[in-house]
Amino acid sequence: MTDPLAARAAEVQARRRRERWLGALAAPARRRLAVAGLCLALAGWLLVPQAAAIAWVIQGVLVEGLAPGGLLPAFALLGGVLVLRALLAWAGQNAAGAASETIRRELRARLYARLLDARPRWLRRRRGGELAELMQTHTDALDGYYAGYLPTRIEVFAVPPVLLLAVFWVDWVVGLVLLLTAPLVPLFMMLVGWGAEAAGREQLGELARMSGHFADRLKGLGLIRLYGRAREELEGIRHAVEGVRVRTLRVLRIAFLSSTVLEFFASVSVAVVALYLGLTYLDMIDLRGGAPLSLGVGVFCLLLAPEFFAPLRRLAAHYHDRAGALAAAAEIEERLDALPEPAAGAAAPRARGPAPGLVVEDLALRPEGAPQRVVEALGFALAPGTRLAVVGPSGCGKTTLLEALAGWLEPEAGGVRMEPAARMGYASQQPYLFPGSIADNLRLARPDASDAELVAAAEAAQVMRFAARLPRGLDTVIGERGFGLSGGEARRVGLARLFLRDPALVLLDEPTAFLDPATEADLLAALDRFLAGRTLVMATHSTTALRLADHVLELPGGRMRARAAEVPA
Structure with missing residues (x-):
């Protein structure tokens, strides 16, 4: 009888091994991934001057009654920040896309080398369609992990702390609300991630089995027609496709449910901030010790509150990509009996050697x-x-x-x-x-x-x-x-x-x-x-x-x- 604790420990160890393998696989594109993360971080930091410029304009027009000409520096700052953020977003997406393409090409080369080096006896025990899926769906499942999850993880560590410091600088109450509600997002994200990884692995496994089933039927199409088994084989393919559909919908259900809950937490936090500001302006509460709260400060906090949660929400969305990548790594490991590693040394042509x-x-x-x-x-x-x-x-x-x-x-x-x-x-x-x-x-x-x-x-x-x-x-x-x-x-x-x-x-x-x-x-x-x-x-x-x-x-x-x-x- 299997010990549940030992099984759980083995599962955790296997997940860590696959995470290390995914990290090592990114070695040829580390610089591009760093560029993508840096672009996201810089674009996030520019939210502070962007919110400050908008708050400056609203305070000047609605409270101080300034003419548009007096606000030209604010408009210039806002325009410059918007252009710069757009350029950074474009550069970050290009770098992340190029990094993902490089990594997937490296993985396909490793898979191809592993299959070429495999003994014929080992290959004959595998289904060709399932091995072909490793080169396609399983490899493409890593795209979101490298192009989305890894750069966004850098953004999460770099941007929210800066926004939180900026909010604390102008109003400690709003900063405290954001600080107390922020941990709910990653906590729920981890809880959902375990289920998403299991569902993603089931979906990839079912897709590989369907591909192997379909490829086998294509090879034997002549015999199927000869023995009049077309209707039965079509029914078998229908069952295989139905299995893929059910497991794909299970993955989507988990994704939509988790996104809904995370959006709920972020919306409640922003609503609490808006409620506090509104009651303060109405003189119904005073948590600032009598210090006045200007309209510009309130607008600045309201603009940064949703942006504070935006990287966390994006990471939550890409957390499913992480779960999908781990599921793909687990399927590759199961099909090949090991995770493919790069060949040691340069690929030099082998000498024929003496006759054996x-x-x-x-x-x-x-x-x-x-x-x-x-x-x-x-x-x-x-x-x-x-x-x-x-x-x-x-x-x-x-x-x-x-x-x-x-x-x-x-x-x-x-x-x-x-x-x-x-x-x-x-x-x-x-x-x-x-x-x-x-x-x-x-x-x-x-x-x-x-x-x-x-x-x-x-x-x-x-x-x-x-x-x-x-x-x-x-x-x-x-x-x-x-x-x-x-x-x-x-x-x-x-x-x-x-x-x-x-x-x-x-x-x-x-x-x-x-x-x-x-x-x-x-x-x-x-x-x-x-x-x-x-x-x-x-x-x-x-x-x-x-x-x-x-x-x-x-x-x-x-x-x-x-x-x-x-x-x-």
């Missing part, structure tokens, strides 16, 4: 969803730089073995060691191709690859045999999962990506399937040149491809032997 050896010990493998194992008690050792061909009938576990070597599949027993650790490249039978040009899909392996390197890899993988006939060559746009290319053409694009990656351990799954003899011969010649100084494990049915191998591993059974001069089909 492989040691496989008592390996037992079961494909996901399969009722039984396809590989049992498999063991072999592969020396560095050796080329191994895995052969056997369809369904004997060749692809499953390659997936285990690549880290895509968790063994049920035994293990795989790579000595020394090195860069790995895996060209599967069905490489995932994204919507975009062929060149874009190739650059996934190396974003910094030059056009010449791209063409060289495409030539080696025999991609140019068909790309040269396309309208725009490598810049031709293809659809999701390689729509517009044949199966063999898609495999060659995946193989070209492997060439660009420049791995020390090469895993190939039927690299020459569906190729005509001439294309197969050219591809194998290019592979032979590429594999120099590398370790190879290749699953194949092709007797021609077997000529690349030094050893042959037969499945099932796991018998390993040196390749003979001629290997039967």
Whole structure:
């Protein structure tokens, strides 16, 4: 049974950890955030001369009967202050917006790096739609925190004390009213913030689940139509959308309720100030000890009273942005198992390293969803730089073995060691191709690859045999999962990506399937040149491809032997 106190302490510790992470994430934009906060503070301090100028004009016109010409200094002061405050507000908003954009770009870079470094086995346990939401909704949820909450927090610490001192200077009673009612706003703000954070996290979690559900249905749209499940799946999407609607309205209800209560506290405080001034002018109370209260002083206090609460009200409104940012951080931590941190040191290209050896010990493998194992008690050792061909009938576990070597599949027993650790490249039978040009899909392996390197890899993988006939060559746009290319053409694009990656351990799954003899011969010649100084494990049915191998591993059974001069089909 969970101890409630321990659970609460763990929750508080987790919140503090996320707050520190949000603070560290702002490091690239600290100067802009400071500029935004300073602009807000200066604009708030200028409220004092602004209120003084307005009070001066009203006192001069209504009480002293001065002509407009005698009030030109007051009008000049008021105009100058208004212009200056408008410029400061503009500069502050620009700085806060630029800071938020910089920080969100930094977070997206961290998320992208985390996903690129993730093991395939880890990625296969996640839903693509949920991970995509981290880059979009969850990242955008931080905008209000950095562009609104943090600058406003600086304003709250800088502006109300100055306004309070100015009010105390002219009338201590009004200053005391403001001082006693001010703590009610942050107190209620903290109480509501806990509920807002929980509701915001539920809403973001539901949105991520809906996105994952919708993305999964889009991927399986053909099967849904084939089996006539469209109506049922639409109902499932309707339920997911309804969950998002309910939780979004819950967040809005908390926001509107808290804003209403905070406005009530501020309005009551201003009303008390107005009541005191009115009764003083009517000589019904005298808390000043007989000292006269001029109209200008009363106007000055009435103008500053609502402005004293304005930063607190803005902070209360942005406090929901803080709750939303903490909720987004919690969701990111849950989806990624940790909050993404910046990469240590400069991102330098990694050297390929020496060819590794492989040691496989008592390996037992079961494909996901399969009722039984396809590989049992498999063991072999592969020396560095050796080329191994895995052969056997369809369904004997060749692809499953390659997936285990690549880290895509968790063994049920035994293990795989790579000595020394090195860069790995895996060209599967069905490489995932994204919507975009062929060149874009190739650059996934190396974003910094030059056009010449791209063409060289495409030539080696025999991609140019068909790309040269396309309208725009490598810049031709293809659809999701390689729509517009044949199966063999898609495999060659995946193989070209492997060439660009420049791995020390090469895993190939039927690299020459569906190729005509001439294309197969050219591809194998290019592979032979590429594999120099590398370790190879290749699953194949092709007797021609077997000529690349030094050893042959037969499945099932796991018998390993040196390749003979001629290997039967």
